[in-house]
Every structure is written in structure tokens, then in C-alpha cells.
Amino acid sequence: MIEGSSHRKRALLVVLVFAAMLVLAACAGPDRLGIESVVDSDLPQNSLDPAGPDARSIDNLWWPVFWIATVVFVVVEAALLFAVFRFRRRPGSDHQVKQTHGNVRLEIVWTIIPVVLLAAIAIPTVVTLFDLRSAPDPDENALQIEVTGHQWWWEFYYPDYGFSTANEMHIPAGRTVYLTMTSADVIHSFWAPQLNGKRDLVPGRTTNLTLEADEPGIFLGQCTEFCGLAHADMRHRVFADTESDFETWAEAQAEPATLPTGGPAAAGWETFQASCAACHTIAGSSATGEFAPDLTHFASRTTFGGATFANTDQHLRDWLHNPSDLKPMRPELNDLAAGRVLGMPNLGLTDQEIDDLIAFLEILE
Ligand code: CUA
DSSP: HHHHHHHHHHHHHHHHHHHHHHHHHTTTOOOOTTHHOOOOSOTOOOOOOOSSSHHHHHHHHHHHHHHHHHHHHHHHHHHHHHHHHHHHHOTTTTOOOOOOOOOHHHHHHHHHHHHHHHHHHHHHHHHHHHHHHSOOOGGGOOEEEEEETTTEEEEEEEEETEEEESEEEETTTOEHHHHEEEEESSSEEEEEETOOOEEEEEEEEEEEEEOOOOSSSSEEEEEEEETTTGGGGGGEEEEEEHHHHHHHHHHHHHHOOOOEEEEEEEEHHHHHHHTTTTTTTTTTTOBOOSOOOOOGGGGOEEEETTTEEEHHHHHHHHHHHHHHSSSOGGGGGGGGGTTTOOOOOOOOHHHHHHHHHHHHHHTOO
């Protein structure tokens, strides 16, 4: 009696959990990332849809391993099912199956087959690993980008051009890009699945990764090493441009900001200097904070907040009211003197100040 009711409760619980999952899945709501407008794909982070030579070499390794594993799985499961059903104990039969102990020929065979299979997989795996880890030849004229992981956003510094941007990396299609990466706090991991595998960013060390896109396009990526509260909101975008579009973009990014001289944008600039400049940089101005994304050309970005929100007025308004409402962060633990930043605090801005700040941010093209 008691057992029956606990079974029913458990079944009810399973049904409820399943129903909750369905409801939550339906709650995805409008696309806050604006992905639909930039990527023409339901699977924008599909590593089985490589868009460059590095990702392709991983894909070329993945498929043979997948098919070998599939054949092994089917053969082993078929043999298992055959043995289970063919030799099962039948009703009314006391027949004992013959017990076998030790069979040298069999043991040699089932040792050699896996050795051969694993060797067949290991050789191309090791070759691919070394290939992916090698630095590009100097004559490849690789574009250098220095990547720094922060809780919870990406800093991309272009040493050849002398500017810094956040969360959105532009690269020239068809040219090798060499990332030199480190972290400002904890371990992060850079992954743009259509362009290459993952590589960790480790505080106090540098790691490298090559990227190359065959064609212009937008490739989504994210941090793939758990790094705290907003790990899931630490995303990035790689924009592969034509060589000339890339040069145009990079030259514009290297320019200092044009500061406003009047109107709401000028009022916003005043507010910015008072409330934001300790953490954010506007190149060519007195705002030189280095704890948060460089906003010199903020309006040229499609997203903000770890590439988690489409760069729209409404998202900015919500963000400036209280960033932690949009993205889980712990700004109450910030200690700028110690270099520790865990998110943008609620600055207690008035609606007027927020409107002015948005007017200012919008001119930072
Ligand atoms: Cu950074 Cu997870």
C-alpha cells in the first residue's frame, strides 16, 4: 500500500518535471542576442559545420573516429544481444551452459583488434593535435590579436593597430589569425566552434590559437571553461570580413572617439566622466579605466554585456538601470584597488542620465 503510493508520487514528480521543462523551453522568448538578424543558421555553433582550415582538420578527424566507434558499437551490441537471447535460460530447462576458462587464441584476437583500432585512431589524432598547436609561418603574415579573458567578457587587443575592442573580434577572411591569450582572473576557454577547437586562457600564462575563416561571415563562440556566475553569458562573435572591409574597420577602430560638443550626447559625456570613466576607456579622452570594455567605438558593435545582448536602446536602458538584472554578476565584491572586478555595479542613474548616456554611446561609431 505504502509502496504503491510512493511509486505514484514518483511518477507524478517525473510528469511535473517534464511539464516544467516544456514550459521553460517555450519561455525562450524573443531573441535577446539578435542572432536571427546576423546568422542564417539554426546551429550557429556547430563544430561539424567547419568554416576554416583548422576546424576542418578537426572535422576530418572526427568523422573517421565516429564511424569506427559506430561499427565497434554495433558489432559489440549485436554480439551481446545475440548471446543474451540465444543462450538465455529457458523455462523447464536445467541445461547448464558449458563454462569456458582461458582461451589463448581468443584473448590474443580481442587484444590485437583494439590495439590496431586505437593505433589507427591515435596516429591521425596526434598529427592533427601537433598541426593545430603549431605557430603559423612568418611568411603567412598572420594577424596578431591578444585576447584577455575577464569575468565575464572578452578583451581583444590588436597590437599592429593599437586598439582594443570587446566581445566582437573582426578578422580578415582567408588570412591566418594568431591569438595570444591570457586571463585577468580565472581560467576561461576560447571557442569559436566553426573556426577551431577550444583553448584555455590561464592567468599568468599565455596560450595560443590559430583562427582562419574561408569566407566572410559571422561566427558565434563562447567561453567553455566554467568561470563563475556569468560563465554562460561570456560569449563572443568573430566577424570574418573581406580584407578591405577589415582594413577599413581596423583603421576606424584605431581612431580616437569624436566627443560631443552639445545636446544630450554632451550631457551623457559629462555623466560618463563622473560615473563610468574609472572602469571604461574612451580613447583620446580623459576616460582611461581598464577594468571594463573599451567603449571608444561602442556603437560599432552589435552586442554588449559579453555579447549577450543585442546593442539596442531598450537593452542599454535596462542595463544602465541595473546591469545585474540582465546578467548575473557580483559587483558588490568589486575591489578596484586590488584589481578585482566581478561585474558592472548599479550606478543609481536617473532616467535622464540614462537617456543622455545612451545618446552619448550612440555617437561612438
Ligand atoms: Cu569565462 Cu566561462
